Amino acid sequence: MSLVADVQVASRGLHVQLTVERGETVAILGPNGAGKSTLLAVLAGLLRPDGGSATLGDTVLFGDRVWLPPYDRGVSLLAQEPLLFPHLSVLDNVAFGPRSRGEGRAAARAEALRWLQEVEAEEFADRRPSELSGGQAQRVAVARALATHPQLLLLDEPMAALDIAVTPAMRRTLRRVLTGRSAIIVTHNVLDALMLADRTIIVQAGEVVEMGSTREVLERPRSAFGAGLAGLNLVIGTSVGGGLVTVEGLRLSALAEQPLPEGQEAAAVFSPRAVSVFVEAPSGSPRNVVPVTVSDLDQRGELVSVRAGHLSADITAAAAADLDLVPGMRVFFVVKSTEIALYAR
Structure with a gap:
C-alpha cells in the first residue's frame, strides 16, 4: 500500500509532507530534535497532529x-527498544498480534514460528525476553511487528541500542525482510540508508530540506546536514x-554538471581530501583560495581533519605538523575548480 501524508504538529514545529510507494523503503535522517520520531508517532496513531491528513x-x-x-491502521511501529512482554515466551510474544486479530492459539503460534524462522530466531521460541541478548530481542521484535502483516512498517532507530558487533547481522536481516515491503526507517546511520532505503528524506527543524534517491542525496547534498552525513x-x-558566489561575497570557480542560468540558487560540493592548506596565499595556476580560521583539529588514522567553520580539509599528520596548525590560526583552503561539483539547489 502507498502512503500519502501531510503531518502538522504545531506544538513541536513539525510540518512534513511525504509519500511512500508500495514496496518502497524510505529513510528519514536529520539532527536530534528535527521531528523524526514525532512523525512516526503520528503515523502510528500514538500522537494526534494539529492538522494535515494521511x-x-x-x-x-x-x-x-x-x-x-493504532490497532485499526495496518501500521506496525518497531521502536529502539524491543519492548517485549516479559511474562510471555518469545513464541507467544510474536503470536500476540495474530491472537489480537482473532486467530486461534495454534494458528497464531504457527504464524509466529514462521516469522521467527524468517528472522533466524526460531531457536529462542521457548525463552523469556530476559534470557535474550539485545540483538536477539530486537530480532524477535521484528518478527512480532511483521506477524501482524502491516501495510506499513515504521522503524525508529531499530539498531541504536544494539552492540556494534551485532549491528551488521541485524542490518542484513532488515534488508531481507524489508524487500518488497512499504516501510519508513528513522536512522542516524548513513550505512542504514544506503543498505536499506530506496529513497532518503532529510528533515531539519520540522521540515523536509532534501529528498531523493539515497545515493543522490548523499552524493549531491543540498543541506549542511546532508553534506555532513556524506563527509x-x-x-x-x-x-x-x-x-557561484555566496551572500558573504565568496566566489568559487566550479564545473557545473549542467549549464546553470545566472542568479539561480546553487550548491558547490567538494571532498575534504581535495583541499590543500597553506599558511600564505599561493600563486600560480587558477585555483579557489579561501581564507579561513582553524576552529578544530581532529586526527583520524593517518589523516588530520582541519575544520574551519562549516568547511574542512583532510591532510596528512606530517603536513599538519609542518604547518604548525593550531585552533584560531588564519590559513588558506585551496581547491581546484575541477574538484568541485556545481548543481542547482
Whole structure:
C-alpha cells in the first residue's frame, strides 16, 4: 500500500509532507530534535497532529475529522527498544498480534514460528525476553511487528541500542525482510540508508530540506546536514559564470554538471581530501583560495581533519605538523575548480 501524508504538529514545529510507494523503503535522517520520531508517532496513531491528513492505500488514517486508532491502521511501529512482554515466551510474544486479530492459539503460534524462522530466531521460541541478548530481542521484535502483516512498517532507530558487533547481522536481516515491503526507517546511520532505503528524506527543524534517491542525496547534498552525513564540504550561493558566489561575497570557480542560468540558487560540493592548506596565499595556476580560521583539529588514522567553520580539509599528520596548525590560526583552503561539483539547489 502507498502512503500519502501531510503531518502538522504545531506544538513541536513539525510540518512534513511525504509519500511512500508500495514496496518502497524510505529513510528519514536529520539532527536530534528535527521531528523524526514525532512523525512516526503520528503515523502510528500514538500522537494526534494539529492538522494535515494521511492515507494508506484507500484507508484514511487521519484528517477531516477522521482518526483511526493504532490497532485499526495496518501500521506496525518497531521502536529502539524491543519492548517485549516479559511474562510471555518469545513464541507467544510474536503470536500476540495474530491472537489480537482473532486467530486461534495454534494458528497464531504457527504464524509466529514462521516469522521467527524468517528472522533466524526460531531457536529462542521457548525463552523469556530476559534470557535474550539485545540483538536477539530486537530480532524477535521484528518478527512480532511483521506477524501482524502491516501495510506499513515504521522503524525508529531499530539498531541504536544494539552492540556494534551485532549491528551488521541485524542490518542484513532488515534488508531481507524489508524487500518488497512499504516501510519508513528513522536512522542516524548513513550505512542504514544506503543498505536499506530506496529513497532518503532529510528533515531539519520540522521540515523536509532534501529528498531523493539515497545515493543522490548523499552524493549531491543540498543541506549542511546532508553534506555532513556524506563527509563533504557544501557551499550554498547563487550561480554566476563559471561558478557561484555566496551572500558573504565568496566566489568559487566550479564545473557545473549542467549549464546553470545566472542568479539561480546553487550548491558547490567538494571532498575534504581535495583541499590543500597553506599558511600564505599561493600563486600560480587558477585555483579557489579561501581564507579561513582553524576552529578544530581532529586526527583520524593517518589523516588530520582541519575544520574551519562549516568547511574542512583532510591532510596528512606530517603536513599538519609542518604547518604548525593550531585552533584560531588564519590559513588558506585551496581547491581546484575541477574538484568541485556545481548543481542547482
